[in-house]
Amino acid sequence: MATASFERPGFSVSSPSHSVSPSIVTEPPPEAPPRASWWSTAGIVKVVLFVLLQLAPLAMIWTGVDWRSVLLCAICYFVNMVGVTVGFHRYFSHRSYKTSRWFRFVLGCLGCTALQKGPLWWASAHRQHHREADTSKDVHSPVTGSVWWSHMGWVFAGDWNDGKLQSVGDLSRFRELRWLEHIDWLPAVGLAAVCLLVGGWSGLVVGFFLGNLLSRHAAFLVNSVCHLWGRRRFPTADASRNNLLVAILTLGEGWHNNHHHYQSSANQGFRWWEIDVGYYIIRLLGCFGLVWDIRTPPLAKLAAVD
Numbered sequence: 001m002a003t004a005s006f007e008r009p010g011f012s013v014s015s016p017s018h019s020v021s022p023s024i025v026t027e028p029p030p031e032a033p034p035r036a037s038w039w040s041t042a043g044i045v046k047v048v049l050f051v052l053l054q055l056a057p058l059a060m061i062w063t064g065v066d067w068r069s070v071l072l073c074a075i076c077y078f079v080n081m082v083g084v085t086v087g088f089h090r091y092f093s094h095r096s097y098k099t100s101r102w103f104r105f106v107l108g109c110l111g112c113t114a115l116q117k118g119p120l121w122w123a124s125a126h127r128q129h130h131r132e133a134d135t136s137k138d139v140h141s142p143v144t145g146s147v148w149w150s151h152m153g154w155v156f157a158g159d160w161n162d163g164k165l166q167s168v169g170d171l172s173r174f175r176e177l178r179w180l181e182h183i184d185w186l187p188a189v190g191l192a193a194v195c196l197l198v199g200g201w202s203g204l205v206v207g208f209f210l211g212n213l214l215s216r217h218a219a220f221l222v223n224s225v226c227h228l229w230g231r232r233r234f235p236t237a238d239a240s241r242n243n244l245l246v247a248i249l250t251l252g253e254g255w256h257n258n259h260h261h262y263q264s265s266a267n268q269g270f271r272w273w274e275i276d277v278g279y280y281i282i283r284l285l286g287c288f289g290l291v292w293d294i295r296t297p298p299l300a301k302l303a304a305v306d
């Protein structure tokens with residue numbers, strides 16, 4: 001079978017052309033992640049904090065909702081989602097474009113506003129997903145696990161909560177990213193403070209907490225829904241699907257079967273009608289010279305399979 005290979009310093013992607021999902025190889029594959037260690041002290045603290053984050057928007061009963069807080073909610077949702085899809089996913093996990101050191105740090109901070117931990121942890125878990133997609137070693141598969149597990153349950157698994165970073169040597173060599181990983185909560189606190197200053201308590205609760213809740217679950221849909229429901233354009237070895245609704249909610253992440261087929265592409269929508277706002281943002285950043293060498297899939301190979 002023909003294979004498309006891409007090489008970068010410290011980062012290697014091999015992408016079989018059609019039927020087999022690509023794999024990322026930087027270090028020997030890790031052992032299967034443990035399914036859960038719920039009852040350690042750190043695990044319980046994280047579960048409690050996670051539940052509090054889910055419940056925080058209920059405080060709008062007391063703070064009320066006004067147009068300013070709704071606008072802040074939309075802005076926070078957008079900032080969170082851009083940080084996750086343009087930063088954590090398309091840059092840190094797949095290096096689908098190049099950027100400067102300072103802008104990479106900005107992207108890392110943007111991703112951290114979503115409260116999905118730091119860029120090193122996120123990329124490590126995501127690369128594990130691509131290596132073992134929908135096998136028993138996948139960190140969040142709804143095929144081998146449950147929908148609940150793939151959507152939220154896996155984030156409580158002890159081994160992944162303890163900061164074991166695998167296959168991110170190309171990222172962890174940068175001091176500022178290691179530092180950011182230790183204070184991954186700080187950018188979110190900064191965003192929350194802005195919401196509080198601009199919109200008062202309603203701005204904090206509806207703007208920051210509700211925006212974060214919505215963006216978090218939209219991102220989780222990629223792991224759950226996009227491996228269960230939607231169209232499979234490419235016969236990849238995993239169960240990935242293209243799902244329009246998830247693509248709209250996540251700025252393009254819903255074209256997940258496309259992405260599993262050519263994971264190092266900056267664009268996940270492969271047709272003009274496949275709305276991919278994250279890619280449009282990357283192109284816009286390219287116009288300003290903030291990013292460059294934006295990777296796209298080979299056109300001949302795309303034409304051959306559709």
Ligand SMILES: [Zn+2]
Binds near residue numbers: 129222223227240260
């Ligand atoms: Zn996937």
Ligand SMILES: [Zn+2]
Binds near residue numbers: 089094126
């Ligand atoms: Zn990916």
